[in-house]
Amino acid sequence: MKVYISATLKSFFGRNSETETEGKTIRTILKSLTDKYPEAVKGLYDDNEKLRGFIRIYVNDEDKTDESFLDEAIDENSKVLLLPLIAGGAPDDSIISDERRKDVSLDDNEIDRFNKHLLLRDIGVKGQKRIKASKVVIIGAGALGSPVIQYLAAAGVGTLKIVDHDTVALGNLQSQVIHSFRDVKRPKAASAKDTVRNINKGIEVISENLKIDADNVMSVIEGFDLVIDCTDNYKARYLINDACILSGIPLIFAAIYQYEGMVSIFGLNSGPCLRCLFPEPPAPGLVPTCAEGGTISPLAGIIGSIQANEALKLIIGIGEHLDGRLLTVDTLGLNSGILKVSKNKECPLCGRSPSIFEPADFDYEEFCGLKQDENEIPVEGLTPEELAHKIESGEPITIVDVREPHERAIQRFPDAMIIPIGQLARRQNELNPEHDTIFICKQGLRSILAINTLREAGYKGPMYNLKGGMDAMKDIIFSNEGGWL
């Protein structure tokens, strides 16, 4: 019986395309072939002596590869073809290589601990090993960082680096559930590290009490597989984004405000980055950070948990990811949606002809077009001490509070006029241009905007900004408790 052997199988059978065999059935034909070409056995059969998946046997143009046809008698004049099935599948999406996965093993304790992961078909031992092999940096151990750090620790991420420059304040405990009351005034990074230790001592935790800047951001993320941005300000977000894109490390971004949050993944498989989505941050005074704007307690838990889940999916290599997409969640109306994020070909960081080659400490005010140009009169500021002195001296002054009602509800400034920024120009005649007027907000940024707004509206009286805002005033106010509040 003549058998046609595809040239693509020549590495098994040599270059002969047609071979005479002894067989009368597929089984005997194959036997005859492997007798003739002993080298072909390894190519044709797997370790269990099953015909390999890519071999196809056709008899008169009909696929007869299935085992059930093995002993079917074949007519002498049949056309028997031995052909390859060229096939393939999509690659694994995991950001942890097989080599790294194979380098780790799970002990009995871990098999017990991660039982619920091992039960999931798509995670299993392989996925859990990838989690163990992974190294993740979390920047910001605040509201978003709390669920991210705790869930990644609980899930068994092998190496966690926690970076935060701040200390725990009482007001953090409403949403930053990684810290507890006794951690107040401790560095957040150290407090978070202790919590991780209490969850799993087997995890390597690196805590850095550090403020991210252009000089350190690259070294902070170097050697890690994934960066999770849990910061609350635009300057850090842009620095982290730039460093991740330049280092080729994927970034899971999130932001929360009041009742809403958003999550996206930047720099995954050359996907879009933060600068593709928001080329420029909003003006500093216009959008309060979450420290100023407030958030409902579980919001960070919801959004941060999505970040942690996305991180695990990337590490395990399962599911769809948020690269090129922005997930928005509105917890008040219970709406969520996914917006498409396109790569911007003109992106200065990841576009066709980039202009950013290293992270730079940009001047946030200038970046936002709010920096005063040289012709503009600089805004004069008062330190909290200077303001306290002015008040105590009894000279006639006007204090204007431009904060939102919910911010004033937290801490009222005594005897202050309340004028929202939007109404300042219209209500300028309520101010006395003979008196010094001091503008206050939470952090001393929106008050500058207020002064500039009034100047543009033609107000001529002396105006001062409270440097650092109410936040900087706190200690002084508290030291005079009875008299002030």
Next chain:
Amino acid sequence: MTGMTYCKKAEINTKLTEKIKDHAAKTYPYECCGILLGRQNEDGTVTVTDIRKSANMIKGTDGGICFEIDPLEIYRLEKETEGSTSGIIGFYHSHPDKMAVLSKDDRESMLPGLLYVLVSVYPSGCRDISAWSKTGGTIKQTDLSAPLLQR
């Protein structure tokens, strides 16, 4: 077609590369696949001289994550090119929304001595193109470039 062992270098002109990319982009979000025709050079390199688009035998949503080329199509093409200087030297396929790297399935179904070209394709178009070949049990990335005169 001599018994080639391992393609250390593959040449493909930009016109053919564009043809593959175009096939991948038009087939998105499904995997496209096709056959590479060409010749084995004496210095161990291969030259792709033409490509043939194949239909992905995997239909439905699975066609977005895997592909199969009809074995009979390979047979017919071998008959067609019998006696000519170029024959089947490899295959190409796309990875929609995935990187241009071999998957586990790709590795397992690779035949030794042939060239496998991969292209990553996203909604915005093709991103990367890579080539691979297997010898014995070892799989290596193959340098894929356009011949100097045809760039």
